[in-house]
Each structure stands twice: as structure tokens, then as C-alpha cells.
Amino acid sequence: MGGDAPPLAEEGLPPEALDRARAVAAELAVLDRRYHGEDAPEVSDDVYDALRRELEELHRRHPVLARLAPLPNAVGAPPRRAFRTARHRLPMRSLDDVFDPAAFRAFDQRVRQRLGRADPVPYIAEPKLDGLALSLTYEEGTLARALTRGDGTTGEDVTANVRRLPTVPGRLHAPAPRLVEVRGEVYITRWDFERLNASMRERGEKTFANPRNAAAGSLRQLDPSVTASRPLSFCAYALGALEGGDDPATEETLLALLGRWGLPVVPEATRLGDVGEALAYHEDLGRRREGLPYEIDGAVFKVDDREAQRRLGETSHAPRWAVAYKFPAHEQTSRVRAIDVQVGRSGALTPVARLDPVELAGAIVRKATLHNFDEVARKDVRVGDTVVVRRAGDVIPEIVAVLPSLRPPEARAVVPPERCPVCGAPVRPRGETRGLYCTGGWHCPAQLRETLRHFVSRSALDVDGLGPRLLDQLVRSGRVRTPADLYRLGAGDLAELERVGPVLAEKLHAALDRSRRTTLERLLYALGIPEVGTVTARLLARRFRGLDALTAAGVEDLAAIPGIGPVVAAAVRDFWADPGNRAVLEELLARGIVAEPPPEEATAEGKGPLAGRRFVFTGRLATFGREEAAARVRDLGGTVGERVGRETDCVVAGADPGTKLDEARRLGIAVLDEEGFRSLLRSHEQRVGND
DNA sequence: GATCCTCGAGTTCT
DNA sequence: CTCGAGGATC
Numbered sequence: 001m002g003g004d005a006p007p008l009a010e011e012g013l014p015p016e017a018l019d020r021a022r023a024v025a026a027e028l029a030v031l032d033r034r035y036h037g038e039d040a041p042e043v044s045d046d047v048y049d050a051l052r053r054e055l056e057e058l059h060r061r062h063p064v065l066a067r068l069a070p071l072p073n074a075v076g077a078p079p080r081r082a083f084r085t086a087r088h089r090l091p092m093r094s095l096d097d098v099f100d101p102a103a104f105r106a107f108d109q110r111v112r113q114r115l116g117r118a119d120p121v122p123y124i125a126e127p128k129l130d131g132l133a134l135s136l137t138y139e140e141g142t143l144a145r146a147l148t149r150g151d152g153t154t155g156e157d158v159t160a161n162v163r164r165l166p167t168v169p170g171r172l173h174a175p176a177p178r179l180v181e182v183r184g185e186v187y188i189t190r191w192d193f194e195r196l197n198a199s200m201r202e203r204g205e206k207t208f209a210n211p212r213n214a215a216a217g218s219l220r221q222l223d224p225s226v227t228a229s230r231p232l233s234f235c236a237y238a239l240g241a242l243e244g245g246d247d248p249a250t251e252e253t254l255l256a257l258l259g260r261w262g263l264p265v266v267p268e269a270t271r272l273g274d275v276g277e278a279l280a281y282h283e284d285l286g287r288r289r290e291g292l293p294y295e296i297d298g299a300v301f302k303v304d305d306r307e308a309q310r311r312l313g314e315t316s317h318a319p320r321w322a323v324a325y326k327f328p329a330h331e332q333t334s335r336v337r338a339i340d341v342q343v344g345r346s347g348a349l350t351p352v353a354r355l356d357p358v359e360l361a362g363a364i365v366r367k368a369t370l371h372n373f374d375e376v377a378r379k380d381v382r383v384g385d386t387v388v389v390r391r392a393g394d395v396i397p398e399i400v401a402v403l404p405s406l407r408p409p410e411a412r413a414v415v416p417p418e419r420c421p422v423c424g425a426p427v428r429p430r431g432e433t434r435g436l437y438c439t440g441g442w443h444c445p446a447q448l449r450e451t452l453r454h455f456v457s458r459s460a461l462d463v464d465g466l467g468p469r470l471l472d473q474l475v476r477s478g479r480v481r482t483p484a485d486l487y488r489l490g491a492g493d494l495a496e497l498e499r500v501g502p503v504l505a506e507k508l509h510a511a512l513d514r515s516r517r518t519t520l521e522r523l524l525y526a527l528g529i530p531e532v533g534t535v536t537a538r539l540l541a542r543r544f545r546g547l548d549a550l551t552a553a554g555v556e557d558l559a560a561i562p563g564i565g566p567v568v569a570a571a572v573r574d575f576w577a578d579p580g581n582r583a584v585l586e587e588l589l590a591r592g593i594v595a596e597p598p599p600e601e602a603t604a605e606g607k608g609p610l611a612g613r614r615f616v617f618t619g620r621l622a623t624f625g626r627e628e629a630a631a632r633v634r635d636l637g638g639t640v641g642e643r644v645g646r647e648t649d650c651v652v653a654g655a656d657p658g659t660k661l662d663e664a665r666r667l668g669i670a671v672l673d674e675e676g677f678r679s680l681l682r683s684h685e686q687r688v689g690n691d
Numbered sequence: 692g693a694t695c696c697t698c699g700a701g702t703t704c705t
Numbered sequence: 706c707t708c709g710a711g712g713a714t715c
């Protein structure tokens with residue numbers, strides 16, 4: 001066999017693997033050209049890396065693909081014509097990447113094996129700044145030439161621009177060798193980046209997508225005076241060619257030498273004794289990443305001993321003695337397996353992309369919302385597409401963009417459904433927002449289940465243990481048709497559900513029973529009145545203090561409440577006007593729901609030591625939950641907001657604070673840590689107690 | 692009528 | 706967290 005097989009019928013190579021590999025290789029080549037030829041690549045490094053890893057993985061699985069669809073010469077792009085080009089004395093290589101501790105340990109293993117050492121090898125570690133690599137040649141101590149990396153062999157001559165950078169010395173402080181090539185990174189701090197973009201916006205110019213693009217774009221200006229006006233920083237981290245001087249024995253002494261020459265040296269560089277310390281360094285840097293003044297995408301580890309470096313040598317594209325240990329990507333590529341349609345409690349139909357699982361900022365992401373069908377159309381997401389996925393604010397996955405060149409030919413655009421995918425009821429657009437809604441109401445199992453989920457949620461009636469799976473069973477078996485039906489269930493009924501034994505049934509029954517005693521504002525929120533969330537529910541509860549007064553209230557009475565206008569008032573009115581809603585409310589009350597009005601003091605406004613003061617919480621508080629903390633503030637007459645604005649008086653920051661803390665600092669708003677907050681409460685609560 | 696802020700509603704994963 | 710839109714304010 002095999003003798004007369006056609007040349008391309010390679011053993012076990014599925015044709016789709018070949019197609020995919022070729023498509024990815026072609027896309028990488030395009031990105032390469034764009035990245036090196038212009039300054040505004042459409043996709044981030046993360047995306048580029050993800051595609052490259054995918055192709056490498058295909059090569060591993062089907063080695064023949066390495067020949068049929070090779071990795072494009074990673075840094076092989078024509079430099080921009082406008083700059084003169086010059087060859088590097090020594091090629092500027094890239095570094096191999098690793099992404100997890102196991103791969104880093106494997107790197108260390110290889111190093112020690114090649115060096116024939118059983119004992120630990122010390123490393124120098126430094127943050128990997130997200131900027132633009134630069135090579136500076138000093139002759140007799142004077143800056144003679146500055147080259148970008150270019151394709152690694154040949155770079156662009158940006159000497160005139162670099163001479164205008166305040167952090168690059170024109171002359172080295174003595175004693176300098178006859179010729180030395182210093183390598184480092186041009187970058188821009190987060191703060192400078194913000195300011196630069198702000199001023200570009202003011203002048204109506206295009207802003208930069210990220211600090212790296214800003215640094216690259218600013219350095220590669222044809223007019224050096226423009227470069228001079230940009231807030232570029234530089235730091236040095238390596239030596240290239242060296243003539244007429246002593247080669248330092250270790251990376252540590254090398255960095256010290258760079259410093260003595262008057263060059264800014266890469267910050268946070270640290271010598272580490274072994275792998276364990278290296279891993280700890282990486283972890284620590286990752287924790288501090290967001291707080292650093294510049295953007296980094298990982299850490300670089302180099303064997304400290306330069307003689308050992310020489311013995312290790314290099315592969316065709318990277319040194320064997322160094323590695324870039326990158327942080328988990330904030331952006332990744334994945335493929336859309338399907339586009340599901342979810343039905344929310346209001347009947348809203350939401351398209352959700354089911355994705356090939358990818359790790360993103362430390363979590364495995366399988367789904368990403370597409371919000372509505374307009375968005376699907378605008379982004380033109382199709383089943384089978386390769387997409388760029390990001391976790392917005394490192395939390396909620398979103399599809400940033402589609403890579404259209406990787407679209408398989410059979411991918412078809414998604415058609416918005418005409419009938420609810422769950423209950424088959426017709427679908428209608430609602431209002432101006434062109435979202436689609438299922439018209440099935442509580443006959444639609446999905447709508448009913450989501451309504452119940454809201455009803456038992458923590459801010460509503462807070463029934464512990466009644467999750468979506470159980471609710472789904474209750475709905476589908478017909479045991480529950482309205483929220484009030486929940487209170488008809490006995491422990492026996494609950495025990496009939498799948499995966500519910502007598503013990504759990506008893507617990508659920510008790511939880512339901514407990515939830516009967518609640519507050520008016522919780523009940524109002526639980527009912528799911530359109531336009532009424534927690535805040536509006538509280539306003540209504542404080543003003544009317546009872547369901548009879550509330551259901552009898554006219555639109556004018558409602559709209560008279562500050563914070564409630566005609567739209568919300570009408571929504572509340574309409575809700576009570578619906579006989580079905582009234583029936584559910586009556587039945588809830590008949591089944592023993594007791595809604596406590598808010599305490600009298602809370603009704604009076606502008607009282608209490610914190611009256612008129614607005615608090616916002618961010619981060620995790622160790623000694624109480626967010627809700628409890630908020631309740632304590634309100635007890636003292638203060639208000640609690642969700643977002644930081646000019647109205648905010650005080651931000652309370654717990655562990656791992658979010659962007660709200662930055663916003664507070666920016667606006668110059670008082671910030672309390674948890675301890676400060678507790679003592680504030682203590683002092684005021686005592687005074688109230690003593691009255 | 693424009694502008695700024697806040698609220699509601701939808702979303703993911705641990 | 707983000708979006709869109711309601712409400713308050715000038």
C-alpha cells in the first residue's frame with residue numbers, strides 16, 4: 001500500500017484541519033504585515049498569540065501541516081518606506097512564551113539539563129513592558145543610531161526621533177566602551193496614555209487603542225518634533241553588540257552597568273534563586289499588575305549567568321536561556337458553536353453565543369451574550385465564525401469582533417426567530433428598542449421560571465436553595481403556575497422532585513415558610529413590576545407604607561414622589577390594573593405573606609447623622625456583606641449609590657476594589673477603608689443609641 | 692432642549 | 706459590567 005497514494009492524501013489528515021491551518025496561517029501573515037507596517041493593528045497581541053498557538057497545536061497534531069501550512073515568518077514584514085532601514089549588528093530575537101507553571105518548570109528543566117546541573121539555576125526576572133523594542137548604538141559613549149526591531153534582522157532608523165526623548169541620554173556617563181548596543185523598550189505610562197488620548201480627542205484626532213500602539217505611533221512619526229511632544233518613556237534591559245569593553249558576567253551586573261551609564265533600567269528587576277522563587281515573583285507581579293503605572297503582559301526570566309547563556313545558545317528564533325511567562329490573556333479567540341436564544345423573565349429574547357471553551361482571565365468561558373439581534377447583525381456573528389472574546393472588566397464575557405477571513409464558507413447569518421424557541425408563542429418587537437419579546441407570558445415555561453427565579457432571589461423574598469433546576473421541574477410538572485403557587489407546596493410535594501430527598505424537601509419547605517415574613521419593599525421588588533427595581537421599590541414602600549394605599553394610588557400620587565416620573569408611575573398603575581397581577585397578589589396574601597412597612601424613622605427624610613451623605617461601596621468587605629453595610633448607612637440617614645459620581649461623598653473600599661476606587665481618586669472623593677468605615681459607623685451609632 | 696446622573700435589566704462564573 | 710432610557714436640573 002501507499003506506493004501509488006496521491007501526494008496529498010496524508011495519513012489521517014482531515015481535510016478541515018488543512019483548510020483551517022491554511023486559513024489561520026494566511027490570517028497570521030496578514031496580521032504580521034499590518035502589525036509591522038502600520039501602527040494600529042485591528043487585533044491585540046492576545047489574539048495574535050491565540051491564533052499562533054492554534055496553528056502550532058494543529059502542527060503538533062498533524063506534523064505534515066508544518067510543511068503544508070507553515071507558521072508565517074513571525075516577524076517578517078516590510079518596514080515602512082518612510083524610514084531608512086539598517087541591519088542590526090546582532091539579530092533581535094523574540095522570546096518563547098509560556099502560559100502556566102508547568103510550562104515554566106519545563107523550561108527550567110531544559111535549562112538545567114542542557115547545563116548538566118542538578119542544583120537550581122538563578123534567574124533575573126523583570127516585568128515584560130508592553131511597548132516597542134528599540135536598539136540604541138552608542139559609539140565612544142555618544143548615541144549614534146537608534147533602530148526599531150523591524151523584522152529582527154533589519155530595523156527602521158528612528159535616530160532623529162529618539163534623540164528627542166528626554167529619558168534617552170545622548171551621551172553615556174563614563175566610562176563607556178568604544179561601541180555598545182543597548183536594548184530596551186519604549187513605552188508610555190497609563191497616566192500619560194490617558195492624557196495623550198484626551199488631548200488628541202480634544203483636537204478631534206484619532207485616539208490610540210492602547211498604550212503600545214500609542215508608543216509605536218508616537219515614535220514612528222516622520223516629524224521628530226511630534227515625537228518630542230509625546231510623553232514617551234524608555235528603559236533598558238539588555239546588551240547587543242559590545243566592542244572595547246568588558247562583558248558583564250551576570251545579568252544583575254549588566255543592569256547595574258546600564259544604570260551607571262545613565263540609562264533608565266527596567267523597574268522591578270529581581271534576582272531569584274530557583275524556580276519556586278520565580279513562580280512566586282510571577283504570581284506577585286500578576287497581583288500587582290493593575291496597580292503598576294505601566295502596562296505589562298507578563299514577566300521575562302533570563303538565566304542570570306551570562307557564560308551559561310552562551311553555553312545554552314539559541315534556536316532559530318529565540319534564545320534557549322530566556323522565556324516570557326505571560327499572564328492569562330484578557331482576549332482570546334474562540335469559535336462559535338451555536339447561537340442559542342434565551343428567554344428572560346420579561347420575555348426578552350437574548351441571543352447567546354455558545355463557544356469552544358477558552359481560558360480567559362483565569363476562568364473557562366463557554367458562553368457570551370450578544371445582547372440582541374441588532375447586535376448580532378451589526379457584528380455579523382455567524383455560527384462557525386472565529387471570534388475575539390474578552391471579559392469586560394475581567395468579568396462578563398463579550399464578543400469583541402469577528403475575524404471574517406477565518407469564516408467557513410457554509411456559515412450563514414442568524415435569522416431572528418418568529419416564534420419563541422421555548423413555548424412557540426409569536427414574537428413581537430417592543431417599543432423603540434428593537435428587542436424581541438415572547439408573547440407567551442407565564443404560559444411560557446422559560447418566562448415563568450425566570451419570574452420565579454427573580455421572586456426567590458436574594459434581594460427579593462430570599463428563599464434559600466430553590467435554584468433554577470428545581471424551579472424548572474416545578475414549572476414543567478405544572479405544580480407551579482404563579483409565584484403564589486410556591487406557598488401551596490408541602491414538604492411532600494417537594495420530595496417528589498428529582499434529586500430531592502426528604503431532608504432537602506424539609507429544608508426547602510422551611511425556607512419558603514421563613515420567606516413569608518418579609519418587608520414591603522422586598523415584596524414590591526419580587527413582584528417584578530416593570531421599571532421597579534430595588535431602589536424604586538424602596539421609594540414606593542416609604543411613601544405608601546402599605547399595599548392598600550399603593551394599589552389605590554393614582555398616577556399623580558405616584559409621580560409626586562421624587563425619583564418617580566410619568567413613565568414609572570404609568571408602569572406601576574398598569575401593573576395593578578391587570579386582574580391577573582391583582583389575583584396573584586391576593587393569593588400571596590391569602591397564603592400568609594406578611595409585608596412589613598419600613599420603620600417610621602426611615603420614612604422621615606433628612607434625619608440622622610449621615611443625612612444627605614451618599615456612600616458607594618467597592619471591593620469585598622471582610623466583616624459584613626454589602627447589603628448589611630448599606631443598611632447600616634441608611635439607618636443613619638445616609639444614602640447608598642452604586643456608581644461614583646460628583647454627588648458621591650464617600651467611597652468605602654474593601655479588598656480587591658474595582659474601577660470605582662480609581663474614579664473616586666480621579667474626582668478627589670474621600671475614600672475610607674473598611675477600618676475607617678467601621679469606626680465611622682461606631683461613632684455615629686453610639687451617638688444615636690445615647691439619644 | 693440639553694446634560695448629567697441614576698436605575699433597571701440583562702449578562703457570566705466561582 | 707454595560708447598555709439604554711427615565712428623571713432631575715439647568
